[in-house]
Amino acid sequence: MSLLKFGKIIDDRWVHWPDDGPEPELGPVIVSLRRWRDDRDHLLERGCPLGIRLTVDQTPGEISDDLPFFEVVALDFPAFTDGRSYSNAKRLRERYAFKGEVRATGDVLRDQYLNMLRCGFDALEVKDGETEEGWLEAAQAISTPFQPGLDDAPTAMSLRQRRIAAG
Amino acid sequence: MYQYDEFDHSLVAERTEQFRGQVARRLAGDLTEDEFKPLRLMNGLYLQLHAYMLRVAIPYGTFSSAQLRKLAHIANKYDRGYGHFTTRQNIQFNWPKLEDVPDMLAELAEVEMHAIQTSGNCIRNVTADQFAGVIADEVDDSRTWAEIVRQWSTLHPEFTYLPRKFKFAFSASEHDRAAVRFHDIGVIVKRNVEGELGFEIMVGGGLGRTPMMAKTLRRFLPERHLLSYIEAILRVYNLIGRRDNKYKARIKILVHELGIDELSGLVEAEWERIRDSDLKLPEEEIRRIRQHFAPPVYEVLEDDTPEFAAHRFENAAFNRWVGTNVVTHKQTGYAIATISLKPVGGVPGDVTAMEMEAIADLADSFSLGELRATHEQNLVLPHVRQVDLYALWSALEDMGFATPNAGLISDIIACPGMDYCALATARSIPVAQRISQRFADLDRQLDIGELKVKISGCINACGHHHVGHIGLLGVDRKGEEFYQITLGGSAAEDATVGTIIGPAIASEAVVDAFETLIDVYLSERNEGERFLDTYRRVGLAPFKETLYPGKFHVAA
Amino acid sequence: MAHVITANDLKTGLVVYQTDDNGWSGSVQVAEILTDEKTLAGGLSRAKAAEGNQLVVGVYEVEVEANDGEVQPTRYRERLRAHGPSTHPEFSRQTDTVEAR
Numbered sequence: 001m002s003l004l005k006f007g008k009i010i011d012d013r014w015v016h017w018p019d020d021g022p023e024p025e026l027g028p029v030i031v032s033l034r035r036w037r038d039d040r041d042h043l044l045e046r047g048c049p050l051g052i053r054l055t056v057d058q059t060p061g062e063i064s065d066d067l068p069f070f071e072v073v074a075l076d077f078p079a080f081t082d083g084r085s086y087s088n089a090k091r092l093r094e095r096y097a098f099k100g101e102v103r104a105t106g107d108v109l110r111d112q113y114l115n116m117l118r119c120g121f122d123a124l125e126v127k128d129g130e131t132e133e134g135w136l137e138a139a140q141a142i143s144t145p146f147q148p149g150l151d152d153a154p155t156a157m158s159l160r161q162r163r164i165a166a167g
Numbered sequence: 168m169y170q171y172d173e174f175d176h177s178l179v180a181e182r183t184e185q186f187r188g189q190v191a192r193r194l195a196g197d198l199t200e201d202e203f204k205p206l207r208l209m210n211g212l213y214l215q216l217h218a219y220m221l222r223v224a225i226p227y228g229t230f231s232s233a234q235l236r237k238l239a240h241i242a243n244k245y246d247r248g249y250g251h252f253t254t255r256q257n258i259q260f261n262w263p264k265l266e267d268v269p270d271m272l273a274e275l276a277e278v279e280m281h282a283i284q285t286s287g288n289c290i291r292n293v294t295a296d297q298f299a300g301v302i303a304d305e306v307d308d309s310r311t312w313a314e315i316v317r318q319w320s321t322l323h324p325e326f327t328y329l330p331r332k333f334k335f336a337f338s339a340s341e342h343d344r345a346a347v348r349f350h351d352i353g354v355i356v357k358r359n360v361e362g363e364l365g366f367e368i369m370v371g372g373g374l375g376r377t378p379m380m381a382k383t384l385r386r387f388l389p390e391r392h393l394l395s396y397i398e399a400i401l402r403v404y405n406l407i408g409r410r411d412n413k414y415k416a417r418i419k420i421l422v423h424e425l426g427i428d429e430l431s432g433l434v435e436a437e438w439e440r441i442r443d444s445d446l447k448l449p450e451e452e453i454r455r456i457r458q459h460f461a462p463p464v465y466e467v468l469e470d471d472t473p474e475f476a477a478h479r480f481e482n483a484a485f486n487r488w489v490g491t492n493v494v495t496h497k498q499t500g501y502a503i504a505t506i507s508l509k510p511v512g513g514v515p516g517d518v519t520a521m522e523m524e525a526i527a528d529l530a531d532s533f534s535l536g537e538l539r540a541t542h543e544q545n546l547v548l549p550h551v552r553q554v555d556l557y558a559l560w561s562a563l564e565d566m567g568f569a570t571p572n573a574g575l576i577s578d579i580i581a582c583p584g585m586d587y588c589a590l591a592t593a594r595s596i597p598v599a600q601r602i603s604q605r606f607a608d609l610d611r612q613l614d615i616g617e618l619k620v621k622i623s624g625c626i627n628a629c630g631h632h633h634v635g636h637i638g639l640l641g642v643d644r645k646g647e648e649f650y651q652i653t654l655g656g657s658a659a660e661d662a663t664v665g666t667i668i669g670p671a672i673a674s675e676a677v678v679d680a681f682e683t684l685i686d687v688y689l690s691e692r693n694e695g696e697r698f699l700d701t702y703r704r705v706g707l708a709p710f711k712e713t714l715y716p717g718k719f720h721v722a723a
Numbered sequence: 724m725a726h727v728i729t730a731n732d733l734k735t736g737l738v739v740y741q742t743d744d745n746g747w748s749g750s751v752q753v754a755e756i757l758t759d760e761k762t763l764a765g766g767l768s769r770a771k772a773a774e775g776n777q778l779v780v781g782v783y784e785v786e787v788e789a790n791d792g793e794v795q796p797t798r799y800r801e802r803l804r805a806h807g808p809s810t811h812p813e814f815s816r817q818t819d820t821v822e823a824r
Contacts, residue, residue: 193733
């Protein structure tokens with residue numbers, strides 16, 4: 001599994017600790033909400049960077065008070081047709097002002113990449129197969145969005161307002 | 168009507184190229200059908216019984232003669248020379264080839280048209296009152312708001328993978344010509360007691376397997392909050408709408424299971440956080456969109472000129488057509504003319520490319536180049552000078568499109584049914600044709616009066632049978648086509664879901680059953696009562712007992 | 724119980740039936756008729772391979788009767804699909820064949 005971050009495919013420095021798996025060596029680790037709740041003290045004692053992994057029916061509200069502990073929040077797409085994580089990503093960014101990495105896991109495909117970027121994802125766990133060019137092309141597919149988003153593309157409305165203001 | 172600026176043009180052009188790339192990857196095997204199917208649906212492309220089908224959007228039913236000519240061209244170049252107007256103000260082509268679709272979309276983009284989000288689990292074509300902008304009883308031109316929502320909903324990154332499809336409808340009148348009470352979100356544009364413009368927001372209407380009427384979520388929403396409020400609704404639906412069962416995934420089920428009060432609480436809580444965000448509509452933006460719908464420069468004309476009156480007096484057929492197909496325009500001396508796409512024995516809503524060209528010419532000659540598509544599968548010319556009605560009617564007569572049946576028994580709404588649709592359980596078009604032929608006599612139709620007949624070929628109810636004054640639902644009984652009849656439905660402001668009258672009736676017997684129902688109505692009716700009024704007064708019993716004699720003991 | 728295998732041609736969307744020489748034809752009359760579980764399974768497997776090769780999409784089996792050499796699907800829906808919409812006889816599949824390949 002590789003990580004697509006800021007348009008580049010890089011080695012992922014984070015390790016997922018599955019609920020039914022052994023504890024990884026010291027290092028950046030992503031755990032489930034359940035493990036965080038059950039084992040929080042130990043995780044903090046490890047003294048390593050922490051990330052949290054939400055299932056698609058868990059919401060950022062459940063971890064909002066604990067966000068300062070996490071550098072990464074991983075949101076899942078059990079099927080690419082399940083769009084709940086788009087809303088959860090937006091909530092993380094807008095409502096809870098989360099500044100760390102929001103990464104997409106699961107059924108993550110190139111044709112949904114731009115939607116993810118516009119909802120505040122900045123990293124994707126990707127399977128092999130797509131080239132960086134493919135992801136880049138997908139990210140550039142639609143240049144001007146028609147609704148406010150979390151990437152830096154100005155909206156059509158703001159560009160139109162600018163034009164009117166310029167006279 | 169709305170004119171694209173460079174951003175709108177970019178969007179449709181880029182979307183077309185995005186889809187072109189996706190088609191190429193599909194054909195090369197780099198995308199599986201499972202990965203491709205949601206993408207092609209969101210570009211309006213179905214795979215139906217015989218072929219692909221492309222559904223092109225006509226936003227809130229407003230389009231131009233130039234656009235209609237392009238649709239004719241597309242029908243000829245890429246399809247089999249005809250198109251079909253649908254119950255959601257869209258047009259469908261039944262025989263496109265996958266490899267041609269990107270080119271078709273590119274050609275549509277040239278005239279500011281597209282097939283974006285006309286299918287898929289996303290926000291669909293926004294529909295509105297087909298008389299918006301030209302009818303006296305409206306508070307505002309609802310298309311301003313429909314266009315604002317259309318743009319906001321287009322390629323919305325958060326709401327591209329909803330639990331299920333999502334449909335908006337807009338009305339700005341107490342007379343609901345857009346069936347807003349049967350949409351996922353129905354918006355009624357209105358004024359509060361202070362005279363400020365705003366919206367009643369209704370949520371959770373729909374037909375399909377579980378017909379439900381929308382409930383009011385908010386009685387009055389000030390205009391600048393439209394987008395933030397509906398964004399809150401969509402966010403709540405996206406997060407907690409059911410995804411476990413395709414037939415329980417619409418927002419109407421969420422309203423039903425949570426209750427409107429709890430849903431309202433969730434929406435209001437979300438809205439509190441976002442109402443002052445960038446979604447708040449700036450006055451300049453509202454004005455900018457509204458300007459696109461400014462009325463054309465009308466001539467100063469009189470109503471009922473002697474010339475017009477003379478034509479009506481001298482030509483009975485013309486007079487009849489004016490009575491059924493012409494509606495009073497809010498501008499003196501003008502008229503709104505309905506072109507019925509239901510000629511006797513015809514396929515409801517179908518128009519050939521040649522007919523499209525001819526109608527486009529009529530729109531140029533008589534309607535300032537503008538047309539409307541209605542959810543009853545007819546077309547409207549919204550800006551006709553009353554003095555031109557006779558010339559218009561004569562031209563329509565020559566084409567065979569002057570059927571004076573708007574709102575009458577032969578103005579049938581029918582889904583494509585099993586002749587075209589992979590989901591259907593029975594055919595619907597042949598039944599519509601047979602009913603139309605049986606009741607072809609115009610005097611008889613006028614005597615029967617307003618009667619909205621709607622036919623669906625399966626329980627997905629795309630023919631809106633639940634809200635027909637008489638509805639027919641095609642079902643399969645041991646391989647034979649049977650039709651279940653419902654009575655008393657209405658999609659207007661007196662919204663009602665029809666009642667099933669009894670066991671389904673065999674195809675051969677259905678048209679006779681219609682005769683029976685009409686006979687009962689005619690014998691029971693009081694002066695001035697439409698079928699629907701008589702039914703509401705006398706109830707199901709007389710109809711049921713006559714149609715199924717001796718078969719039921721009907722409780723009083 | 725006799726079956727044929729059907730699908731839609733991926734590029735054109737038109738209805739096709741699998742023939743016995745591993746091709747696909749628009750005409751149900753020349754479809755390979757599969758008369759038992761084993762040949763049906765074999766036919767489906769070949770059809771799935773064609774799906775995997777981007778030739779066709781939506782493979783499934785259709786029950787048919789073969790009387791006097793004429794092949795007729797038993798379900799009305801499948802007869803409509805084989806022949807074309809009843810509302811447009813000019814689109815009858817008898818006149819519109821997809822080349823076997």
